[in-house]
Amino acid sequence: MNEVRYLMSQKQLNRYIVLSKLIEGQVTTKEAAERLGLSERQVKRLRKGVREEGPAFLIHKNTGCKPVHAIPDALVKRIIELRKSENYQNANFLHFQELLKEHESIEISYKALYGILTRAGFKSPKKRRKGKAHHRRKRRAQEGLLIQMDATPFAWFGTDQNYTLHGAIDDATGKILGLYLARKECLQGYFEVVRRILGNHGIPASIYSDRHSIFHSPKTARIPLKEQLAGKEAPRTQFGRAMNELGITLIPARSPQAKGRIERLWDTLQGRLPVELKIAGIADLRKANQFFMYYIPAFNARFAVSSAVSETAFTSLKEGLVIDHILCCKQTRTVDNSGVFSFKGQHFQVTSQGGVVSIPPKSRVEGLVSPAFGIRVQYQNAIYEAIPCIQAKRRKTSISCKEKRTYHPPEDHCYKYGRKLWPKLSFAESDAEILQMLEEIFLKNYA
Structure with missing residues (x-):
């Protein structure tokens, strides 16, 4: 009884x-x-x-009996063990559900998984709080009309070291169009994101970015309104110049909330991407950038939406267009009587497959610099290679009594514009060492 x-x-x-x-x-x-x-x-x-x-x-006859559709105890134990493992311990509950299906072949509903984990004392690392009422801007109608671009530093490999993830997201569909991981926010990181957009989708209509000096010159704010109305513009940055050559409109945002779609993307990636990288055993930049080739399509299949208009606004690249000759740094130089020009204290000579190129003295040439190819020269719509050369030092024939004067270039001089990007380094004679030096320079902070 x-x-x-x-x-x-x-x-x-x-x-x-x-x-x-x-x-x-x-x-x-x-x-x-x-x-x-x-x-x-x-x-x-x-x-x-x-x-x-x-x-x-x-008393009901089923009291004390386990339901037929109940989850087996062995499976519950297995799920709890996996949750405690190093690979999955930082994943939020929804992401953990997806990872169980993808890597462990365990299919379970979110409600059942939530019950198992909460009863076991786990809490989701994805903290939720009641957000403020905010009117979201309506999405663009076509894919490719507006691309939001930004970068965020974070401990992507689960260490104390922060790396900066550069990325771009389509405003109409929420698709990730490109990701590139670098040590710091830099010009090369954004160039690589644009390279992926051009290669996979085409040329977008416009890019929405913040007011970082990589995108917009800080001198714009110092131009008086009267001169702006007269048509005077601040010099374009290297990124702005490249986008102008591609026909892409660069739009500056006045606040992070204005480009909220990519800000929310960072929040999602900071919760998911470190777990995915840990599962894949990736802990360096090169492998991480290769991993994005497979991760982005899977992410877009999970989160992207359809645009209101099915027709895309991306345009195809012009035939014969060399992307490397646009996504690079360009600076104008003057050739001397011997066909040599100077660049950051070093001398270079223009060459081609047939030998040294004959360029008239005092001609203006465009120097192209990129880690992809090193240093090249553009003259009259033709691209030539540039090799370092050593000029003989001039002999002093007489002692001048004149006072030595130091030349100070004006503020808008190209040397001052790029001095933060180009430190005073010595060029090596071999092309391999020059290429390595240029790559290190491009990955430095271009603020």
Whole structure:
């Protein structure tokens, strides 16, 4: 009897007490029905069952039995062990559900998984708080009309070292169009993102970015309104010049909230990408940038939406266009009488496959610099290679008594414009060492 009462709920126990008094004649059927909130017919049925089977009649026959559709204990134990493992411990509950299906072949509903993990004492690292009411800007109608671009520093490899992830997202669909990981926010990182956009999709109509000096010259704010109305513009940055050559409109944002779509993308990636990199065993920049080739399509299949207009706004690249000759740094130089020009204290000579190129003295040439090819020269719409050369030092024929004067270039001089990008380094004579030096320079912070 005591064992039966132990299995009974408080409601069942109350019913048994009232029915016992009814059987003993202490209360009437009508009074028992009022106390239990049942009909007299139900009370008579319960009284008959208690007389024949005792209090066990009031206990459901499945009490204490595990449901047929219940998750096996072995599977629950396996899920908890996986959650404690190093690879999955930082994943939020929804991401963990996706990872179980992808890597462990375990399919389970989110509700069931949430119950298992919370009962085991786990809390999702994805903290949620009630957000403020904010009117979101309507998405663009076509894919490729507006691309939001930004970079974010984070400990992507789970260490104390922060690396900067450069990225671009389509405003209409929410698709990631390109990702590139570098040590710091730099010009090369954004150039590589644009390179992936051009190669995979085409030329977008416009790019929406912040007011970092990589995108927009800080001198723009210093130009008086009267001169701006007269048509005077600040010199374009290297990124701005490249986008102008591609026909892409560069739009500056006035606040992070204005480009909220890519800001929310960073929040999502900071919760998911470190876990994915850890599972893949990736802990360096080169492998991470290769990993993005497979990660981006899977991410877009999970989160991207359809645009209002099916036709894309991306335009195809012009035939014969060399992307490397646009996504680079360009600076104008003057060739001397021997066909040599100087660049950051070093001298270079223009060459081609047939040998040294004859360029008229005092001609203006365009120097192209990129880690992809080193240093090249553009003259009259033709591209030539440039090799370092050593000029003989001039001999002093007489001692001048004139006072030595130091030349100070103006503020808008190209040397001052690029001095933060180009430190004073010595060129090596071999092309391999020059290429390595240029790559290191391009990856420095171009602020």
